[in-house]
Amino acid sequence: MADYKPQSPFSVPFKIGTPTVTTVKGVPVKTYTESQTVYFGTFRTFGGTESVKDGLYSVIDTATLETWFTPDLQANSRVHLLESDELYEVVGTPEDIQKRHQYLKARLQAVKGGA
Numbered sequence: 001m002a003d004y005k006p007q008s009p010f011s012v013p014f015k016i017g018t019p020t021v022t023t024v025k026g027v028p029v030k031t032y033t034e035s036q037t038v039y040f041g042t043f044r045t046f047g048g049t050e051s052v053k054d055g056l057y058s059v060i061d062t063a064t065l066e067t068w069f070t071p072d073l074q075a076n077s078r079v080h081l082l083e084s085d086e087l088y089e090v091v092g093t094p095e096d097i098q099k100r101h102q103y104l105k106a107r108l109q110a111v112k113g114g115a
Helices: none
Strands: 012-024 027-034 039-045 049-053 056-060 062-068 078-081 086-096 103-110
Antiparallel strands (some): 012 027, 039 062, 049 056, 062 103, 078 086, 086 103
Protein backbone atom coordinates (compact mmCIF):
# COMPACT_ATOMS: atom_id res chain seq x y z
CA MET A 1 0.00 0.00 0.00
CA ALA A 2 1.42 3.36 -1.04
CA ASP A 3 1.68 6.14 1.50
CA TYR A 4 -0.60 9.14 0.99
CA LYS A 5 1.08 12.34 -0.19
CA PRO A 6 -0.76 15.64 -0.70
CA GLN A 7 -1.01 16.72 -4.34
CA SER A 8 -0.49 20.41 -3.57
CA PRO A 9 1.54 22.31 -0.99
CA PHE A 10 -0.23 23.46 2.18
CA SER A 11 -0.29 27.16 1.32
CA VAL A 12 -3.74 28.42 2.41
CA PRO A 13 -3.71 29.99 5.91
CA PHE A 14 -6.71 29.42 8.17
CA LYS A 15 -7.79 29.40 11.81
CA ILE A 16 -10.09 26.95 13.55
CA GLY A 17 -13.17 28.08 15.48
CA THR A 18 -14.25 25.87 18.38
CA PRO A 19 -17.92 26.05 19.40
CA THR A 20 -19.29 26.68 22.87
CA VAL A 21 -23.01 26.09 23.38
CA THR A 22 -24.89 28.15 25.94
CA THR A 23 -28.61 28.23 26.66
CA VAL A 24 -30.32 31.61 26.41
CA LYS A 25 -34.00 31.62 27.44
CA GLY A 26 -34.21 27.88 26.78
CA VAL A 27 -32.66 28.14 23.30
CA PRO A 28 -29.17 26.70 22.63
CA VAL A 29 -26.86 29.35 21.15
CA LYS A 30 -23.47 28.51 19.59
CA THR A 31 -20.57 30.91 19.85
CA TYR A 32 -17.17 30.21 18.32
CA THR A 33 -13.78 30.87 19.88
CA GLU A 34 -11.14 31.24 17.19
CA SER A 35 -7.71 29.72 17.78
CA GLN A 36 -4.65 31.94 17.89
CA THR A 37 -2.75 29.33 15.89
CA VAL A 38 -2.57 29.77 12.12
CA TYR A 39 -2.79 26.48 10.23
CA PHE A 40 -1.96 25.84 6.57
CA GLY A 41 -3.63 23.50 4.12
CA THR A 42 -4.97 23.05 0.60
CA PHE A 43 -8.45 24.37 -0.08
CA ARG A 44 -10.48 23.32 -3.12
CA THR A 45 -13.97 24.25 -4.21
CA PHE A 46 -15.84 22.45 -6.93
CA GLY A 47 -18.40 25.04 -8.02
CA GLY A 48 -20.77 24.00 -5.26
CA THR A 49 -23.12 21.08 -4.79
CA GLU A 50 -26.48 21.16 -6.52
CA SER A 51 -29.51 20.37 -4.39
CA VAL A 52 -33.26 20.12 -5.02
CA LYS A 53 -35.37 20.20 -1.87
CA ASP A 54 -39.15 20.60 -1.90
CA GLY A 55 -38.92 21.54 -5.58
CA LEU A 56 -36.46 24.34 -4.84
CA TYR A 57 -33.13 24.28 -6.71
CA SER A 58 -30.07 25.61 -4.89
CA VAL A 59 -26.30 25.43 -5.06
CA ILE A 60 -24.51 24.88 -1.77
CA ASP A 61 -20.96 26.26 -1.61
CA THR A 62 -18.84 23.23 -0.65
CA ALA A 63 -15.11 22.63 -0.44
CA THR A 64 -12.47 20.21 0.80
CA LEU A 65 -9.58 21.04 3.09
CA GLU A 66 -6.43 18.96 3.49
CA THR A 67 -3.98 19.84 6.23
CA TRP A 68 -1.61 18.42 8.81
CA PHE A 69 -3.39 16.35 11.45
CA THR A 70 -4.71 18.31 14.41
CA PRO A 71 -7.25 17.12 16.97
CA ASP A 72 -8.58 20.71 17.10
CA LEU A 73 -10.45 20.26 13.79
CA GLN A 74 -13.68 18.46 14.73
CA ALA A 75 -17.10 17.81 13.19
CA ASN A 76 -18.58 20.90 14.89
CA SER A 77 -15.70 23.30 14.09
CA ARG A 78 -15.55 26.27 11.77
CA VAL A 79 -12.72 27.17 9.41
CA HIS A 80 -11.87 30.85 8.89
CA LEU A 81 -9.90 31.42 5.67
CA LEU A 82 -7.60 34.32 6.47
CA GLU A 83 -6.91 35.60 2.94
CA SER A 84 -10.56 35.85 1.85
CA ASP A 85 -12.17 36.21 5.33
CA GLU A 86 -14.65 33.41 4.46
CA LEU A 87 -16.20 31.08 7.03
CA TYR A 88 -16.89 27.39 6.45
CA GLU A 89 -18.42 24.74 8.70
CA VAL A 90 -16.99 21.24 8.85
CA VAL A 91 -19.52 18.75 7.44
CA GLY A 92 -19.24 15.31 9.01
CA THR A 93 -16.18 14.01 10.81
CA PRO A 94 -12.77 14.97 9.36
CA GLU A 95 -10.85 11.98 8.00
CA ASP A 96 -7.56 11.00 9.62
CA ILE A 97 -5.97 9.76 6.38
CA GLN A 98 -4.66 6.20 6.77
CA LYS A 99 -5.19 6.59 10.56
CA ARG A 100 -1.60 7.78 10.93
CA HIS A 101 -2.27 11.16 12.62
CA GLN A 102 -0.24 12.84 9.88
CA TYR A 103 -2.77 14.30 7.39
CA LEU A 104 -6.38 15.33 7.76
CA LYS A 105 -9.11 15.83 5.15
CA ALA A 106 -12.38 17.63 5.85
CA ARG A 107 -15.46 18.47 3.82
CA LEU A 108 -16.66 22.03 4.33
CA GLN A 109 -19.80 24.06 3.65
CA ALA A 110 -19.88 27.87 3.46
CA VAL A 111 -21.50 29.79 6.30
CA LYS A 112 -23.89 32.27 4.73
CA GLY A 113 -25.90 35.02 6.38
CA GLY A 114 -29.36 36.18 5.45
CA ALA A 115 -32.86 34.83 5.67
